[in-house]
Amino acid sequence: MIPRTYNLMIHVDDDLPGDEMATLADGLLGHRCVLDACVSASAPHLIMVRYNADCAPARAILNEVRQRGVQAELVGF
Numbered sequence: 001m002i003p004r005t006y007n008l009m010i011h012v013d014d015d016l017p018g019d020e021m022a023t024l025a026d027g028l029l030g031h032r033c034v035l036d037a038c039v040s041a042s043a044p045h046l047i048m049v050r051y052n053a054d055c056a057p058a059r060a061i062l063n064e065v066r067q068r069g070v071q072a073e074l075v076g077f
Helices: 018-030 058-066
Strands: 004-013 034-039 046-052 070-075
Touching: 004 058, 018 034, 018 046, 018 058, 046 058, 058 070
Parallel strands: none
Antiparallel strands: 004 046, 004 070, 034 046
8 A cells, every 4th residue: 555645834933043943854754654854945934744644643743843842833734
C-alpha cells in the first residue's frame, strides 16, 4: 500500500530567531512520520512539513512542536 503523504504548515506564534526555527524544523525530522520539514524562506514563522498521514495525524506533528515549549498552530494541511 502506498502511504498517504500530506503537506501542512505550522505557524509558530513565538518570535524565534532563524537558527532556533531551523533547529525546531530539524527536530521534527526525528518524528517517525515526518518525511521532510523546513522553515519557509518567504515567511520565516512558518514550518512546512511533509508527513505520512497513515502513520500519525497532523495534530501529532503539531504536538511535537508544542512539547518543545513553543506556541504554534496548524494553518494549512
